[in-house]
Amino acid sequence: MEADIDWRQLRAFIAVAESGSFTQAGRRIRLSQPAVSRAVAALEKQLGVPLLERVGRRASLTGAGQKLLARGRRLLAETAALREELQASERLGAGSLRLAADPNACQFLLPAVLREFKESFPACGWTITPASSLAAVDFLREKSADVAMVTRPLRLPASVRFERLFEEELVFAVSRSHPWSLNRRAPPGDLERYAFLLPEKGSESYELIERYFAKRGRRLKILAELGSVEAIRVMAAYGLGVGILPRWSIPGTAEEEKLVAIPLGRNPLRRSWGLLTLKGRHPGLAERAFLELCRSIVPQLIREKARGGPSASDGD
Incomplete structure (x- = not known):
């Protein structure tokens, strides 16, 4: 057999076999008699x-023909049952959702979204793969992830769509005992006096920060490169170095907050967080619901954190 059986040809054959007539078979499956004849001849x-x-x-x-009729009926019945099962799964939001996400999104953003998603779609499984923006793009293009939550890639391929959820400003984060905390400013001449806590080298966050200061003729002395916002927060709070963090990660109203946010300079450094999806895909019900939850929950979450409200990972 040179190719797999064409289901339309098999359906035409069964219609003729059961009715004994090409004309009647055509009426049953809504094809012309010549079209039915061609389908059976091709089969x-x-x-x-x-x-x-x-x-x-x-x-x-x-x-x-008698052998094919018996087997063909079973094949068409199994195909119809499978179609109905898949459509029912889609209606109920069953299946699986494969996510790629920046590690900071895993800690601060996704838990609240997934809690709501799980309540609405308990039958839908999900997995998360921690990934940088560049890695997330590759996962989508390789079809090993359906959605990614990351900062906007510095280089975005034409085949990938980015939908912004919120914009953040990166700031210096210093302990309350740091000299900069008094006037809440970092004198440009002071930058060479202190060591800095930055995101991991090779990450897009690191590259973004490096570009920002290189454009201003500055090169920071790096104390440590750390993989998470929380790690930088803790070390900066202990006065071990000057962190560079999203503004929302340093609540301005919490009395117990040990960090002070200092602008990087006259021109802020901003970046966007959002969702990556592959263009041309048709997401199922559960995936569409997940995307909508991200749109409604994540921006509100960031506003609450900036005000010193509930954490993204807090429970009820």
């Missing part, structure tokens, strides 16, 4: 055996 040619004996306007089964 016979593909299988290499005659399936029907034509006598006038009537058609009767050959031995091979």
Whole structure:
């Protein structure tokens, strides 16, 4: 057999076999009589055996045709049952959702979204793969992830769509005992006096910060490169170095907050967080609901954190 059986040809054959007539078969499956004849002839040619004996306007089964009729009925019934099962799963939001996310999104943003998603779609499983923006793009293009929550990639391929959820400003984060905390400013001449806590080298966050200061003729002395916002927060709070963090990660109203946010300079450094999806895909019900939850929950979450409200990972 040179190719797989065409289901439309099999359906036409079964209609003829059951009605004994090409004309009646055409009426049943809403095709013209010549189209039914061509479909059956193509199936016979593909299988290499005659399936029907034509006598006038009537058609009767050959031995091979009788065998195919019994097996073909089962195949079409199984196909119809599978279609119904898949459609039912789609209606109920079953299936799985494969996410790629920046580690900071895993800690601060996704838990609240996934809690709501799980309540609405308990039958839908999900997985998360921690990934940088660049890695997330690759996961989407390789079809090993459906959605990614990351900062906007510095280089965005034409095949990938970015939908912004919120914009953040990066700031210096210093302990309350740091000299900069008094006037809440960092004198440009002071930058060479202090060591800095930055995101991991090679990450897009690191590259973004490096570009910002290089454009201003500055090169920071790096104490440590850390993989999470929380790690930088803790070390900066202990006075071990000057962190560079999102403004929302340093609440301005919490009395117990040990960090002070200082602008990087006259021109702020901003970046966007959002969702990456592959263009041309048709997301299912559960994925569409997840995207909508991200749009409604994440911006509100960031506003609450900036005010010193509930954490993204807090429970009820």
